[in-house]
Amino acid sequence: MTPADTLRFATRAASGYPLRTALMVLAMSIGVAAVVVLTALGDGARRYVVNEFSALGSNLVIVLPGRTATGGFGLGNLVTSTPRDLTVRDAQALLRAPLVTRMAPLSVGNSEIAWGGRLREAMVVGTSGDYVDIRAFRMAEGSFLPREDLGRATAVAVLGTKIRDEIFGSEPAIGRIVRVGDRRLRVIGVLAKTGQGLGMNTDELVFLPVATAQAMFNTNNLFRIIVEARSREAIGPAKQQLEQIMRLRRDGELDVTLITQDAVLGTFDRILGALTLAVAGIAAISLAVAGILVMNVMLVAVTQRTAEIGLLKALGATGRNIRLAFLTEAALLSLAGAITGFALGHLGAWGLRLAFPVLPAWPPDWAVFAGIGTALTTGILFGVMPARRASRLDPVQALSRR
């Protein structure tokens, strides 16, 4: 039999039973579509988190007070105090590292903001003028905190858009005096809308000069220091320089924790990548089920077409020809299923993107190839047994059967 004959035999067999063929293609395509959609979801989540982190700014090293010698990095390190505070002077000293371009100290707390009879609880962030550049925020009105000596407690405040809207409504905010905690501060700027970011909604924050915030919270210590390195490559060496500076300031003892954005990103990347893989693996189980179905139906086909096979053999077709014909049929079915599933999956991913515009739900290339590849492999693999059974049929018996 020529390849064209084999192909004709297979396609005719498939189109001879349209309902059966449609059902098999459906089964295969459900499996492939599931893999494509789920990996799109997983990878979308990964990209979303990575984007969020990149939106924090680039090339950042974050300095936290406290260090645990044994436990490594734990939840306890995130909010903690040490006998030796992380101070504004420490923050200024960090600027001496040659690979560091900018730095912003952060002193964070809850307080309330009031104006004209309206009062809101808000998160207050004491920081410096460089913070706006490090985080790449834009201003809607006015200007950000002044670049001045960090020890000066200037009585000014910068508001997030949402806070501004809730306190001032449609009235102008710039130049007004608001009460924050026990202080009276002049509003000098409003940040442009940025929206939700990892656990913090910048639209609901109130920014003060760090010294003002520290005086309000009656504290000397900082919550974090955010340091920006000169370039991406400089993050590692910059971290070492920063550690060196902190060690010198603390009599040789390093009691702060430095985390780089890359390390945090890498961790998230790995976790979410593994999750995507696991979910894809679970979806792939359905491909195995689809494979079993293909095998089942092919076996039935062999039984039904015994006479036809007998005739072919009597006409001189070898066992190999028959085997090839049945395998081709299985492969064609799987291929059709895989292509349909691929299309369905992309449709699903498109639906996801429509429903959740923030989620960049694109299926990764590897998943598409793996999905289609697995579909084809299972289809052909499960086609082997029926094909062998067909090729082994005795022509005389096969013909006489019917």
Place this chain on the structure above:
Amino acid sequence: MSLHDFLQLALRSLLAHRLRSFLTLLGIGVGIAAVILLTSIGEGLHRFVLNEFTQFGTNIIEVTPGRQGARGGPPGLPSTARQLTLDDALALERVPHVTAVTPIVWGNSDVEGAGRVRRTSVYGVGPEMQRIFSMHVRVGRFLPPDDPNGARAFVVLGAKLKHELFGNANALGERLRIGGERYRVIGVMEEKGQFLGVDLDDTAYIPTSRALSLYNREGLIEINVTYEEAVPASRVTPGIRKVLVARHGQDDVTLTTQEDMLARLSNILGILTAAVGALGGISLLVGAVGIVTIMTIAVTERTNEIGLLVALGARRATILRLFLAEAVALAAIGGVFGLLVGSAIAQFVGLLVPALPVHTPWHFVAAAESTAVVIGLLAGVLPAIRAARLDAVEALRAE
């Protein structure tokens, strides 16, 4: 047709095509097994997390400064314009139903003892802390009920910290230096293990007032309150809120009851388990398509058998039921098969990875098995209707 004949016919047709029936069963079985395995892992995780949380007792209310609704930020920020003080904690002891109160401050400092230094978490707590969090002292005793504002410089060590500093030697009565101040060891805690990645044994407990001065703070990080077992949290929280409002002049604290937290957690984890189960359900769907396919083939193949039955006077409803029964039997047997395999693998995974708790939730098992039967019914309907509609004469002539 009698029930006996009915069953016999359905079973015989299954047995007549043993390989085909087996493969269909396998399809459904793999689907069910996937659902069972995944929900077992999900449910195990669920229980594990709830256990982790309830090991401290369930009747705890956490009082934190600042009202939640200080929106825009995560909870537990270090500073607030509204401090909770030691006196606030003392005042809470008089609230009805409250059994114990502990003011808490924590930080991170060097602990020096027996010539060794470890940097570790230091908790400033009240004498009631161990009772509130159901922790136990192994040797010695816990912090004594001193005057809260002038407590003596005693320290109780976590099991791991004690071991790191003193090894197997006796630590009781030894002197320690924490952040430059001298403390005397009066107790060592029992091991408590890890909680959400934080080692609870690598700690030192000192009186709250000393921790406040050590960390140069005015306010507490939180106050933990326990109340009588039989009383619901909703009857205790208003009392606490009233006392604090009276003291602060306004409502500026957040109360979190353990009940709320557990309920919220349980909700999230339940959704997770269901989602994972649904994921496994995709393969069940594929298995269903398998049943439809095989039943369709069966109807075509057995056209003349059906014709004969109709000619002999069998009613259409009987034929419909016959094919439905076959489909349901396939699905149900496949389901049982999948249940066995799924829970066996789950147990095996549990043995292999002891860190991953596995628990097969029986309501999910029941749900999966009934899903299988329903799938069988649904998948059988189409072919069964087709079979029942066949014209007797045509069907007999078909072969």
